[in-house]
Amino acid sequence: MRKIEFLDTSLRDGEQTPGVNFSIKEKVAIAKQLEKWGISAIEAGFPAASPDSFEAVKEIANTLTKTAVTGLARAVKSDIDAAFDALKNAKYPQIHVFIATSPVHMQYKLKKTPDEVIASITEHVTYARSLVEIVEFSPEDATRTEKDFLLKAVQTAVDAGATYINIPDTVGYTTPTEYYETFKFLIDNVTSDRDIVFSPHCHDDLGMATANTLAAIKAGAGRVEGTVNGIGERAGNVALEEVAVALKIREIYYQATSDIVLNETFATSELVSRFSGIPVPKNKAVIGGNAFAHESGIHQDGVLKNPETYEIITPELVGVKKNSLPLGKLSGRHAFITKLQELGFDEVTDAEMKELFSKFKVLADKKNEITDADIRALVAGTTVENPEGFQFDNLAIRSNDDGTQTVTISLRNEGQEIIETTANGSGSVEAIFNAIDQFFNQSVKLDSYNIIAVTEGIDAQAEVHVTVENNDTGTIFNASGLDFDVLRASAIAYANANTLVQRENAGIITKKISEKANPEDPED
């Protein structure tokens, strides 16, 4: 059996998801969980992209002890220098150099001839190798690159010292059979006296990312790249949890295993979902809420007779635990702490614990049964790094004779200063959002508003997700709010989103360049 390495790029390609802006604290927490999950390398960011990205890579490099940390760099010396500087203290540093090799990218984006691209690969992979031992090279848009030129680019990178050769399906264009053949062709034809590891990097534009990744493994790839929950640019990257579980369930077919600690999968997915503000769909493979639910009579009958009739993955395999310690309003602090540890929340600070326990007591008074999902939701609402600045404090709603609603909202900052603001709306949510808009007084467009019941029953907690756009910059932000009351959850989410916009306007958050306004365009 071959051992397949896993490289996670949730913090780099995953953060390219519109609306996702992890704080440094969140990135470090995710990196630590990825290490626990058994990931062998973490692409922690693109250090040259912004001071924030640089700091995040540096902080992660300083923190991790078992996992390799890599930073992305264009075939540009200053990008490679930035990656090296950020990775100086990493125990196992790697630098990932990329340049596009497809005709459309070379001609229109890079404005370089094929020969210039080849020269650039030699120059920049050699330079990166002069700084660190392990260099990864990616011919961007490899799957739309002419085959012989792809081989030439890859051989050039290998000759210049690259150890990992990543073959990105940048626009999610390839198919499993085609990708298999591409890997076979490269593995059979690239020559080196060193061991070269090939890896797939798949995007899901045509819904084939997992199939393509597995096809590359079948063809001999030794490392896979992807993200948790499949977050990423456009339709996202391959979901690593799907690849890890598929390898486990079909290990005989693939003749391959991995070091992924599968029972940490659910906790990893939950953390990334919480910090990215992107909920996991119910029907998502491996970790979705319905992944282990059997609805129809024939299926239920089969499962009752023998679970193997319809169940190829058990909830326990991916770390969905049975509720072994039911909590209620008579439960004390010890039981609560034990439950948090059981659910994998070992890093809650004392101050957070105090706040969580008092919120738990309030919840237990309102709700008959406190489930694990309730506890996860409580942690989500408390420990997500709340943006600095004013946050939701309280609200009061009055219905008027003409059917409109009047809302008074109070917002509180870290100095405990409280400001109230009042506005009308034709419905309660509109009035709440109008009041928050009035308070922040900035140009924001609400792109989406979604409510999810975290648990079942009439007393379920509500999770509200909003996506807003900063009209001044075009940057999109996701934010969420959690409460037993859907209107309060809405206010929390919208106030958090506005605080992010305020921080961007104040220059505290660097907007991502992919979303930047075009300076040539007078409309921007």
Ligand SMILES: CC(=O)SCCNC(=O)CCNC(=O)[C@H](O)C(C)(C)COP(=O)(O)OP(=O)(O)OC[C@H]1O[C@@H](n2cnc3c(N)ncnc32)[C@H](O)[C@@H]1OP(=O)(O)O
């Ligand atoms: C497929 C991927 O996911 S690639 C990674 C995408 N990630 C990002 O873009 C991260 C965020 N990006 C950024 O912060 C910025 O784009 C920066 C800091 C990297 C560069 O910013 P700027 O210098 O303002 O350049 P801008 O983004 O406008 O254009 C990119 C430039 O890099 C060039 N370029 C793009 N890729 C490469 C590469 N791999 N190697 C060398 N040059 C490249 C482009 O041709 C363009 O050059 P030009 O200015 O001579 O036309």
Ligand SMILES: CC(C)C(=O)C(=O)O
């Ligand atoms: C930089 C490369 C690896 C990439 O993200 C892509 O091509 O999708």
